[in-house]
Amino acid sequence: MSKSGLSIQHIEKQHHQLSVTWKDGHHSFFHYIWLRDNCACIECGDRYGGHRYLEFSELPDDITPRNIIVDDEGKLQIEWNNNGHLTTYSANWLREHCYSSAAIDERRSRPILWDSKIGDEIPQWDYKKIIEDDASRLQLFGRINDYGFGIISNVPTQMDEIERLASLFGFIRQTHYGRVFDLISTPQQRILAQTSHAIRPHNDENFRDPIPGLFMMHSLQASECGGGASIFVDGFNAARKLRHQNQEYFDLLSSTPIPHRRFLVDEVDDVAFSANWPVIQLDHHQDIVAIHINERTMAPLENEAHLVEPVYHALKAMFKLVYAPQASLEYRLESGQAAILDNHRVLHARTAFNGNRHIRQCHVDRDEFFSRLRVLQRQLH
Numbered sequence: 001m002s003k004s005g006l007s008i009q010h011i012e013k014q015h016h017q018l019s020v021t022w023k024d025g026h027h028s029f030f031h032y033i034w035l036r037d038n039c040a041c042i043e044c045g046d047r048y049g050g051h052r053y054l055e056f057s058e059l060p061d062d063i064t065p066r067n068i069i070v071d072d073e074g075k076l077q078i079e080w081n082n083n084g085h086l087t088t089y090s091a092n093w094l095r096e097h098c099y100s101s102a103a104i105d106e107r108r109s110r111p112i113l114w115d116s117k118i119g120d121e122i123p124q125w126d127y128k129k130i131i132e133d134d135a136s137r138l139q140l141f142g143r144i145n146d147y148g149f150g151i152i153s154n155v156p157t158q159m160d161e162i163e164r165l166a167s168l169f170g171f172i173r174q175t176h177y178g179r180v181f182d183l184i185s186t187p188q189q190r191i192l193a194q195t196s197h198a199i200r201p202h203n204d205e206n207f208r209d210p211i212p213g214l215f216m217m218h219s220l221q222a223s224e225c226g227g228g229a230s231i232f233v234d235g236f237n238a239a240r241k242l243r244h245q246n247q248e249y250f251d252l253l254s255s256t257p258i259p260h261r262r263f264l265v266d267e268v269d270d271v272a273f274s275a276n277w278p279v280i281q282l283d284h285h286q287d288i289v290a291i292h293i294n295e296r297t298m299a300p301l302e303n304e305a306h307l308v309e310p311v312y313h314a315l316k317a318m319f320k321l322v323y324a325p326q327a328s329l330e331y332r333l334e335s336g337q338a339a340i341l342d343n344h345r346v347l348h349a350r351t352a353f354n355g356n357r358h359i360r361q362c363h364v365d366r367d368e369f370f371s372r373l374r375v376l377q378r379q380l381h
């Protein structure tokens, strides 16, 4: 039997679809062509494992059931009219894949938006615990999914430790910087990140395709002067505010590609990266799913003439929101602390400081991270 509430109470054969009423009162409909397509019998193949023998081109247009029953175990069984093929679906599977608007709405991701006031409630995870304890690791992963960042303490301050840390989340994305990049305050500066000036909030490396996913910082040595704090900004919250303030600006920034470039030739680099991304990326529900903003990597805009001024105005409004003091969470990473940020959502910045400071950083792709999150959820729930 399926879990209570997920049992089928009533089915009704309709013209192109099956109407299903559930014991908890929820109502679903499943089109016959969808049901036939999702047969996972040994002949048709189980697509989750990558096996698929039934081909779309073989699906008859007028597919209808000859017979439908809910069996003693609560499973739905359909015998198909064209060749008597038999398909069985568990009630749980059907309910999990219900595509009624209510069910789809329920499955939409709902990030938890935050601003500077989150400061008091930032949880920290103990490094040893997230390595050894799956439940702690799942908690941290869930937190990164909901808030876009997480803080880990008691990370040994050894040079190679970031490799081990990163391997908990995914595979390090190697770039022209190498696998790991050192941010050390030194008198001879090559790029801005290595100077001790303040850096404005930004997402990293929008000139790449794909843009790096999770961004990790491991503090080996915090600056002695107490400066050099990190600043984190929730880009989703800023975009939500912009939508509220000025829908026209929001629409412009979610539809206009912004060019980002990194053209650099010096004794170490010879690169010419170029990619275009909108500041705000939406999914088909119009939900905000990514933010890409960094004025230090933006190339000259190439908009149609009538959009040039409106795009500048919209960008100005968005930059004001992400630079606003009430948007920014200031957090000083002590030696032995690490921060993990979703670079497609959370902007980072740094306050000015004097003295020595050593942070190591790297990127890990997001797909691998989300896969590991789902695996943990499956194992522990």
Ligand SMILES: [Fe+2]
Pocket: 193, 202, 203, 204, 348
């Ligand atoms: Fe950065």
Ligand SMILES: [Zn+2]
Pocket: 039, 040, 041, 042, 043, 044, 045, 085, 086, 087
């Ligand atoms: Zn089949």
